[in-house]
Amino acid sequence: MIIAACFAFMATSAIAQTSSAGTKSGATKQTAKYYCPKCHAASDKTGTCAHCNAKLVKEGDYYCPGCGASSAKAGKCTACNKDMVKMTSKKA
Numbered sequence: 323m324i325i326a327a328c329f330a331f332m333a334t335s336a337i338a339q340t341s342s343a344g345t346k347s348g349a350t351k352q353t354a355k356y357y358c359p360k361c362h363a364a365s366d367k368t369g370t371c372a373h374c375n376a377k378l379v380k381e382g383d384y385y386c387p388g389c390g391a392s393s394a395k396a397g398k399c400t401a402c403n404k405d406m407v408k409m410t411s412k413k414a
Contacts, residue, residue, distance in 0.1 A: 355381040357409050359390055364411070379409040 356378035357364055358371035365371075365378055377392065379385045384406035385392045386399035396406050 355411060357381060357411065359385045359387065359392075359407075359409065381409055381411055384408055 360374045360376045363373050379392045388402045388404040
């Protein structure tokens with residue numbers, strides 16, 4: 323009797339884990355967009371621009387139009403002291 327109760331408990335636990343894992347994988351994953359500060363090409367992956375070899379900047383982060391440095395915070399560029407500009411997808 324005890325063995326049957328243990329087996330029933332383990333079976334319900336396994337079913338509960340399987341059903342909760344299925345709901346997590348069904349959610350859509352939001353991917354970040356990256357843009358080139360020079361030619362404004364878009365990419366889903368971080369790295370360098372395929373067109374002009376500049377470092378890609380994540381949308382919402384800040385970049386320096388003078389030297390291309392990027393930062394998560396607004397302010398002055400630490401390399402050339404120019405104002406940082408927010409990277410947006412509407413850059414043209």
